[in-house]
Amino acid sequence: MTMVPQSGGSVSRSGGTGGSSLYDVLELILDRGLVIDVFVRISVVGIELIKIDARIVVASVDTYLRFAEACNRLDLEAGRKEPAQLPEVVGDMMEGGARGKSKGALSGAVDAVSESLTGRSSKREEPEEEEEAEEEAAPRKRRPARRPARRERE
Amino acid sequence: MALYVYAITGKDHPLRLDGLTGVGSHPTPVRTVTAGPLSAVVSEISEEIRPKRRDLQTHREVLDKLMSDAAILPLQFGYFASDDQTVQQALEADVDRYLATLARLDGCAEYHVRVSQTDEDELLRQVLHDSPEARELNERIRAGEQDPQLPLALGELVAREVQGRQDSLAAGLVQALIPYAREHTTHPPSSPDFLNLSLLVAHDRTEDFLAAQASLARQIEGGVDFRLTGPLPPYSFVD
Numbered sequence: 001m002t003m004v005p006q007s008g009g010s011v012s013r014s015g016g017t018g019g020s021s022l023y024d025v026l027e028l029i030l031d032r033g034l035v036i037d038v039f040v041r042i043s044v045v046g047i048e049l050i051k052i053d054a055r056i057v058v059a060s061v062d063t064y065l066r067f068a069e070a071c072n073r074l075d076l077e078a079g080r081k082e083p084a085q086l087p088e089v090v091g092d093m094m095e096g097g098a099r100g101k102s103k104g105a106l107s108g109a110v111d112a113v114s115e116s117l118t119g120r121s122s123k124r125e126e127p128e129e130e131e132e133a134e135e136e137a138a139p140r141k142r143r144p145a146r147r148p149a150r151r152e153r154e
Numbered sequence: 155m156a157l158y159v160y161a162i163t164g165k166d167h168p169l170r171l172d173g174l175t176g177v178g179s180h181p182t183p184v185r186t187v188t189a190g191p192l193s194a195v196v197s198e199i200s201e202e203i204r205p206k207r208r209d210l211q212t213h214r215e216v217l218d219k220l221m222s223d224a225a226i227l228p229l230q231f232g233y234f235a236s237d238d239q240t241v242q243q244a245l246e247a248d249v250d251r252y253l254a255t256l257a258r259l260d261g262c263a264e265y266h267v268r269v270s271q272t273d274e275d276e277l278l279r280q281v282l283h284d285s286p287e288a289r290e291l292n293e294r295i296r297a298g299e300q301d302p303q304l305p306l307a308l309g310e311l312v313a314r315e316v317q318g319r320q321d322s323l324a325a326g327l328v329q330a331l332i333p334y335a336r337e338h339t340t341h342p343p344s345s346p347d348f349l350n351l352s353l354l355v356a357h358d359r360t361e362d363f364l365a366a367q368a369s370l371a372r373q374i375e376g377g378v379d380f381r382l383t384g385p386l387p388p389y390s391f392v393d
Contacts, residue, residue: 022210024268024383027341028352029214030205032389033230038244039159042203042232064309067316071278071292071308 156234157196157241158203160184160216161387162227162252165193171219177209184216187238189245192252195220196241199234217387225260227252228387255392262336262354263385265363269327269349271320273377281315288312323378324349330370334363339390352390360385 030044158177163169165188175181176197186193195216203209213231220226235241245252271277282289291308328351332338335353343350355363371380 022207022214024266024381025214025386026210027344027350028264028266028386028389029210029231031230032392033228034162034392035230036159036233036244038240038247039233039235041230042205042234044205044232061306063313064306066309067278067312068292068295068305068309070274071282071288071312072295072305074275074278074282076279076282 156199156236157187157238158199158234159229159241160195160197160213161220161229162245162256163193163195163220164224164253164256165191167193167195167220167224167226169195169220170223171216174216174219175212176216177203177212181212187241187245189242190249192245192249194241194245195226196235203232203234205232221263221385221387225256225262226387227255227259227392228389259354259388259391261358262356262388262391263360264388264390265335265353265355265367265382265384266386266390267327267331267349267351267353267367268343268347268381268383269324270346270379270381271348271377272346272379276377277316277319278312281312281319285311285315288315320348323374327351327370327374327380331363331367334359334366337391341390354388354391355384 035041160176163186165186167186169184169186171184174184176184176199178197178199178201180200182198184195184197187196188194210231217226217228235244282292288308288311291304291311295304295308327349328338328340331351331353335355337354339352341350341352353363367380367382371382374380
């Protein structure tokens with residue numbers, strides 16, 4: 001199995017059930033997969049809030065004010081990293097010769113920042129053994145999300 | 155007594171489960187119910203199953219073990235039938251469809267990609283850097299202007315910019331990865347994710363796919379977290 005090196009882009013890759021958290025596969029296990037109508041389904045009420053942000057969130061005054069507040073307290077001199085752009089990368093991939101313009105790797109500052117921003121530990125809080133598997137206490141909505149569902153087959 | 159159902163497979167699936175037992179607080183052996191060319195993988199349960207971590211994990215472990223030998227059609231978590239006969243009837247009712255789906259998924263695994271913004275401040279700095287209009291609004295607010303329209307205008311501008319950049323990055327990632335997949339599907343992401351992508355990757359393309367996504371991940375910066383999970387049973391591709 002190819003090992004994916006950890007990088008400044010904060011990649012985490014998990015294979016099967018080994019050490020990987022239930023978090024990212026919870027939606028897959030609960031919402032995707034075959035449904036057989038003649039069978040009975042146990043009640044999954046309570047963890048259907050997996051889809052808490054699936055509905056379209058219209059950009060709201062609250063969101064705007066939050067962004068303005070965030071800009072207000074930004075330390076603009078704190079050092080700007082290269083923007084997360086993709087056009088060049090995509091171009092390289094298409095040519096089949098991505099060399100990887102490796103920018104300077106980021107430190108573990110990302111984890112610390114993500115903790116304070118998202119309000120949850122970077123160690124995904126998983127449901128307790130004997131407790132109902134709930135989605136973590138609603139992650140604060142960070143931005144208006146208008147996202148159409150697209151299912152595509154080649 | 156009832157039968158908890160994990161997956162549908164071809165009847166010749168070797169079912170090498172290394173003694174894995176099933177869901178419930180009194181786990182029983184996992185076995186099969188066969189009807190014609192198909193089998194359903196089941197275990198007996200004697201109680202109501204709740205969506206507890208332990209059982210979600212068991213469900214997942216059974217599927218992960220099964221998928222390594224041959225194509226499977228994973229069921230959603232939490233389905234049970236009253237007895238073997240009910241299961242057989244369900245298999246017989248849709249035999250052609252299940253066989254066709256197994257054939258379509260043969261030799262492939264699902265890889266699931268989530269991308270999220272972990273460093274929002276970094277993104278905001280970029281937006282302010284690139285937008286004189288946003289910069290001006292921000293400076294006026296910082297200078298003490300009290301007009302309540304200013305933060306609204308700034309916030310709306312920034313929100314639009316953030317959305318646009320994330321959409322663009324997500325679209326770029328999708329375009330870069332889907333050449334390696336037989337099929338793909340996106341779903342509405344849940345905040346703070348801005349991409350929720352599943353790819354059906356054939357075994358013989360896996361190495362190239364993993365190299366490609368590793369290369370992409372190395373090149374993405376700006377406080378973005380790229381999470382890849384897999385290989386997985388084809389949860390997202392069974393219908």
